[in-house]
Amino acid sequence: MHRRPAFYLLAFLALAGGSRAGVLPDDRGDVMYHSYVGGGVEIDGPSVLVRKKVGSNFSFVGNYYVDYVSSASIDVVTQASPYTEQRNQWSLGMDYLRGNTTMSVNYTNSEESDFDAKTFGFAVSQDLFGDLTTLTLSYAYGDDLVRRSDDPTFQEPATRQMYGIGVTQILTRDLIATLNFETATDEGYLNNPYRSVRYLDPGSPLGYSWEPEVYPHTRTSNALGIRARYYLPYRAAVELEVRGYTDTWDIDGLMGAIMYVHPYGPWTFTAKYRYHGQNSAHFYRDIFLRPQATNFRGRDKELSELYSNTYSIRASYQFIDENKGWNFVKKGTVTAAYDRLDIKYPDFTNLLTGGYYVLDANVVQLFVSFWY
């Protein structure tokens, strides 16, 4: 099951397209294979995206995504048994363009054996000031259902509301920047029904025992991000990104990234480095001093202090030239991407080794894209 409901809607708004409100996104199709291997977890599967304009004012988009999960993570091997499962997600969306305004609606549905999520979303984008500025307002409502695979009677709801405002600004002939603020409120059953916390227990051979974790039933988060991309004189691009994050569970985070894009003939090469650091939630402890030590208790490593580094490379090859085309296809590319993810958890003990936990993961994406 998914530890934490996700921003399905905002993901789909991203799929919905570009930073320009007065122009509908290009018609395109993508077929992707994705793979994540790390920390005893293997997840792979396909993602298929199709977008098509209808008339001059409407654009429709659909996405089908699958995760095939095989998990023997540190949490699973210390508290449960390895498992396999499948998650299916589909999304439908529509954009309506009128003048310099684009209105978007969408719906996303995600299902797995013990977790369902439905999200409805709406967004409005407006081009301003001679199309130098694009203002976007978005809202989403998420409705989740948490279950347990070992208890058919267990069923707990959670809801989520998300508000976003974003500004994309052309600053010079070579520089474009975007500023995004998002606030989200969660309410309901927010913890993972399978996970437990440790507490000191002198009567146990290990010196500790387990009890179920208990999360607060509400959470509100705020995130502010800025990205700026600059066109270098020899036809390449560099991008900087920074995001600050804070929430009512007392998690504060900072993310920064730098990316470089370099075209060479039909090839486009990209290199990126990303850093994320955060402190822990106020109810997180690697080990509690006694059972039921606090009202809220958690030992999810995702809520602990952590430092994450990602090193990324990707290469894209354009095999159908946009000046020539092929039948109804205007352009075609094939892309391979590799991301190396290293996360250090200085306050989460690896119970198999006794040291602090470190996660190393390899992420691969292969996809073909067509514009028509």
Place this chain on the structure above:
Amino acid sequence: MLLVVAGCGGIEPWVKPYERDRLADPIMALDADPVSSSYMQHVYEAREGARGGEGAAGGGCGCN
């Protein structure tokens, strides 16, 4: 005063449409491959305590 009046009547774009050829280059697209960026954001979101603020975010993990 003239500038203020002109401002009330609308801000003059300081980058003209014909000066946006570099910004229109595909290498300047802020989200050139939405299917890929959405996937990577959900990889991060499943493994970090933070979320949002990136203009997009993704869902799903199999992270137990």
